[in-house]
Amino acid sequence: MPAPLPHSLSSWSEAPRVQALNAHDVRPGGRYVLCWLQQALRARDNPVIDAAIHLGNALGLPVLVYHGLREDYPYASDRLHHFILGASRDLARDCRQRGVACIQYVDRAKAREKGLVYRLAADSAAVLVEDQPTFVARWQSERFAERVERAVFAVNAACLVPPAVLGEGIGSTTAFRRRHQPVRSDWQEATDVVPTVAPYDGPLPYTPDRLDACSDADLDRFVAAAAIDHSVPVSPMFPAGREGALIHLERLMDTVLPTYAATRNDATNPIGASMLSPYLHFGVVGPREVMATVDAADAPAASKEKFADELLTWREWFHYQARALTAPERYDRIAGWAQETLEAHAGDPRPDIETLDALIHGETRDETWNACQRQFLIDGWMHNNLRMYWGKRIIAMTPDPQTAWATACYLNDRLSLDGRDPSTYGNIAATFGGGSPGRDGPSVYGKVPTRSDGSTRHRPGGPDWLQAAAARPRPDATVPDGLPTELYLTGKPPL
Numbered sequence: 001m002p003a004p005l006p007h008s009l010s011s012w013s014e015a016p017r018v019q020a021l022n023a024h025d026v027r028p029g030g031r032y033v034l035c036w037l038q039q040a041l042r043a044r045d046n047p048v049i050d051a052a053i054h055l056g057n058a059l060g061l062p063v064l065v066y067h068g069l070r071e072d073y074p075y076a077s078d079r080l081h082h083f084i085l086g087a088s089r090d091l092a093r094d095c096r097q098r099g100v101a102c103i104q105y106v107d108r109a110k111a112r113e114k115g116l117v118y119r120l121a122a123d124s125a126a127v128l129v130e131d132q133p134t135f136v137a138r139w140q141s142e143r144f145a146e147r148v149e150r151a152v153f154a155v156n157a158a159c160l161v162p163p164a165v166l167g168e169g170i171g172s173t174t175a176f177r178r179r180h181q182p183v184r185s186d187w188q189e190a191t192d193v194v195p196t197v198a199p200y201d202g203p204l205p206y207t208p209d210r211l212d213a214c215s216d217a218d219l220d221r222f223v224a225a226a227a228i229d230h231s232v233p234v235s236p237m238f239p240a241g242r243e244g245a246l247i248h249l250e251r252l253m254d255t256v257l258p259t260y261a262a263t264r265n266d267a268t269n270p271i272g273a274s275m276l277s278p279y280l281h282f283g284v285v286g287p288r289e290v291m292a293t294v295d296a297a298d299a300p301a302a303s304k305e306k307f308a309d310e311l312l313t314w315r316e317w318f319h320y321q322a323r324a325l326t327a328p329e330r331y332d333r334i335a336g337w338a339q340e341t342l343e344a345h346a347g348d349p350r351p352d353i354e355t356l357d358a359l360i361h362g363e364t365r366d367e368t369w370n371a372c373q374r375q376f377l378i379d380g381w382m383h384n385n386l387r388m389y390w391g392k393r394i395i396a397m398t399p400d401p402q403t404a405w406a407t408a409c410y411l412n413d414r415l416s417l418d419g420r421d422p423s424t425y426g427n428i429a430a431t432f433g434g435g436s437p438g439r440d441g442p443s444v445y446g447k448v449p450t451r452s453d454g455s456t457r458h459r460p461g462g463p464d465w466l467q468a469a470a471a472r473p474r475p476d477a478t479v480p481d482g483l484p485t486e487l488y489l490t491g492k493p494p495l
């Protein structure tokens with residue numbers, strides 16, 4: 001049974017964000033409170049760091065923030081490594097400004113460290129980790145809490161409203177919105193907790209990498225030297241780190257929000273969407289800061305409401321849903337009726353099947369689909385409206401529904417900066433079988449409603465835009481011998 005929260009955490013105004021992950025008690029004799037960040041890579045408005053400082057202040061101990069980047073995480077590529085290292089560099093710089101020590105480790109052949117987070121934990125009073133419902137951060141935190149002999153507390157930093165205050169069993173977005181909306185204002189105020197103990201400068205079990213002292217060229221060298229997938233390049237559209245997030249926040253306020261309600265669905269409009277999802281996924285910016293920007297913007301109420309509905313209702317709904325699932329990445333999360341009808345039509349003629357090579361590179365016989373996929377392949381992001389068409393078409397382009405699910409998740413997770421997220425699997429599941437069944441059709445979709453490309457193709461200039469988007473020069477990404485299906489079909493983490 002998990003241990004009760006210590007008083008310093010249970011009496012904190014953000015206590016509903018925190019849960020104990022194991023039964024160990026806090027050990028006051030430690031050198032520091034360890035704060036292990038994996039995805040919430042920001043120093044300010046970060047409830048994981050705040051919880052650690054609260055606990056540290058109560059124990060008279062400093063906080064030590066740690067971020068490590070392995071080479072062998074699934075889909076490790078230049079694109080992801082570059083984005084994460086840039087965020088981590090700014091995390092260290094901003095922690096220092098906050099009076100908190102932050103150390104890093106970049107895994108590489110010349111400096112291999114085994115079990116580093118366990119060795120760091122051995123000198124700690126307790127460890128604070130992130131409460132993330134999907135992918136590596138979830139798998140690592142759960143395994144760590146089982147094995148380490150220290151108290152481990154998980155803190156939700158991803159959502160504006162801590163999911164715990166919403167209660168269990170909400171079954172639809174409408175019900176979720178009703179529960180979520182009235183309590184949003186309770187969580188809108190960010191208050192960075194001030195450390196009362198000097199930053200930690202004692203012994204460490206390794207020589208940390210000082211990313212805050214690294215130039216861009218130094219970070220590039222880390223990326224180039226890493227044993228990762230170098231065929232998925234850095235995305236120039238998403239500069240790494242806080243500067244990139246701030247550019248996109250400013251863009252949201254000045255150019256996107258004023259017309260968001262009207263232009264959000266127009267993939268051909270370059271200012272139709274905020275493009276903040278990569279920064280939200282890696283926690284470079286949190287929903288609280290984004291909403292403060294929205295509130296301060298000079299924009300029509302309809303646009304602000306629409307944006308809040310996307311960021312707060314839809315995004316936090318998928319986080320909420322994922323928390324209730326043992327394996328949010330797994331095929332069987334798709335609605336039962338949709339699995340049934342898709343499987344009943346698995347043997348139907350499939351004239352639209354494509355090879356994995358053609359799918360990865362956006363070189364199928366479907367120009368619109370290619371335009372969508374080139375955004376993932378080149379930019380590491382895709383417009384929301386295109387994602388819906390993209391997801392639906394994969395059902396027809398693959399041999400059966402299970403392969404379709406694994407293919408959609410694989411392409412999204414490998415290529416998109418915002419992939420591997422509760423919104424990834426929640427949205428793909430909705431694309432495969434959200435809403436209600438339609439009439440059973442003669443095609444491989446069965447009762448799953450299909451979607452045309454009309455919302456883009458029928459706009460003025462739509463056909464030209466699609467043609468140009470599908471013909472963008474593309475990188476030559478490696479094609480695996482087989483589709484990696486284990487996580488998506490059995491739920492077994494590859495790490």
Ligand SMILES: Cc1cc2nc3c(=O)[nH]c(=O)nc-3n(C[C@H](O)[C@H](O)[C@H](O)COP(=O)(O)OP(=O)(O)OC[C@H]3O[C@@H](n4cnc5c(N)ncnc54)[C@H](O)[C@@H]3O)c2cc1C
Pocket residue numbers: 264273274275276277278280281310311312314315316318382383384385387388391412416418419420421423424425427428431
């Ligand atoms: C098949 C499919 C796959 C998707 N995969 C992902 C994914 O891997 N990661 C991801 O973050 N989103 C995913 N989405 C949701 C959505 O498409 C993206 O969040 C959005 O396009 C990101 O662009 P933006 O930041 O410009 O969005 P904006 O329109 O500017 O919206 C602002 C923010 O609201 C949130 N948001 C918007 N739409 C949605 C939505 N439908 N569901 C949940 N949150 C939303 C995002 O955090 C987004 O950054 C997917 C949607 C579909 C249909």
